[in-house]
Amino acid sequence: MGKIWAISSGSGGVGKSMLAVSLAAGAAKHGKKTILLDASGISRSCDMVLGMESVIVLDMMDVVRDQAAIEAAVYPVGRYEGLGFACASLYDHVPVSEFSSVILALHSLCDVLVIDLPTGQTDLGRGLLRKGDELLLVVRPDQISIRSAERLLMHAGNSDAGVSIVVNRSMKERLKKGVQLSREAVQMILDRPVLAEIPEDASISMSERMGKAAIECDGPAWTSLKALTEALLSGV
Numbered sequence: 001m002g003k004i005w006a007i008s009s010g011s012g013g014v015g016k017s018m019l020a021v022s023l024a025a026g027a028a029k030h031g032k033k034t035i036l037l038d039a040s041g042i043s044r045s046c047d048m049v050l051g052m053e054s055v056i057v058l059d060m061m062d063v064v065r066d067q068a069a070i071e072a073a074v075y076p077v078g079r080y081e082g083l084g085f086a087c088a089s090l091y092d093h094v095p096v097s098e099f100s101s102v103i104l105a106l107h108s109l110c111d112v113l114v115i116d117l118p119t120g121q122t123d124l125g126r127g128l129l130r131k132g133d134e135l136l137l138v139v140r141p142d143q144i145s146i147r148s149a150e151r152l153l154m155h156a157g158n159s160d161a162g163v164s165i166v167v168n169r170s171m172k173e174r175l176k177k178g179v180q181l182s183r184e185a186v187q188m189i190l191d192r193p194v195l196a197e198i199p200e201d202a203s204i205s206m207s208e209r210m211g212k213a214a215i216e217c218d219g220p221a222w223t224s225l226k227a228l229t230e231a232l233l234s235g236v
């Protein structure tokens with residue numbers, strides 16, 4: 001049974017999918033059998049980043065309805081050996097009890113299951129995350145993003161998984177001007193460890209446009225994405 005790294009946030013557009021694709025590609029590059037599950041429904045974008053939008057036909061709803069074997073709904077990602085990509089349904093709500101069994105089945109197929117969760121959700125089924133799994137909440141270092149993460153943590157507070165924070169799109173100039181919260185302030189307000197601070201980096205969108213995960217970008221975000229991947233892998 002592998003580990004789950006679930007990515008969520010209190011507010012939308014903060015970089016969940018960027019991080020999910022990056023961590024999944026990073027784990028695969030380190031030789032781990034990895035599955036990336038895009039469970040963000042209508043906001044699905046990992047397929048686009050990986051250049052796989054037109055390839056995906058089957059999703060987890062087909063598996064729940066017994067219309068496909070789970071292996072058929074996990075698509076190999078050509079660019080990253082050892083990485084499979086699966087999607088929850090774009091439109092249909094999969095009943096929680098049935099989704100739990102799908103997650104368990106995916107889990108048993110890999111060393112690391114990375115889940116891109118919908119904004120505002122920290123779980124897909126009761127007890128999805130267990131001891132040793134990681135729930136990463138992505139925030140931008142501003143008041144609104146932090147406040148929504150605080151609200152979300154009220155629900156995630158009793159998760160068995162380790163709950164940590166990833167600060168994304170941080171900018172030194174904004175910190176100097178006092179319009180951005182520091183890493184220490186975020187950690188203090190949310191009372192959870194900040195595992196990484198990823199800087200604003202235009203090379204991320206450039207990489208994504210070429211079908212490459214952000215961990216392959218050639219800008220300042222690369223160092224923190226690589227360090228975060230390695231820190232998480234030390235627990236696998």
Ligand SMILES: Nc1ncnc2c1ncn2[C@@H]1O[C@H](COP(=O)(O)OP(=O)(O)OP(=O)(O)O)[C@@H](O)[C@H]1O
Binds near residue numbers: 040170198
């Ligand atoms: N550190 C960064 N620097 C620059 N651009 C970034 C950074 N992180 C993410 N982005 C860009 O921000 C945009 C939104 O990121 P992403 O789609 O990952 O957010 P999301 O939280 O998954 O959004 P949604 O809530 O819609 O699912 C993307 O175009 C992505 O390339």
Ligand SMILES: [Mg+2]
Binds near residue numbers: 043
């Ligand atoms: Mg997303």
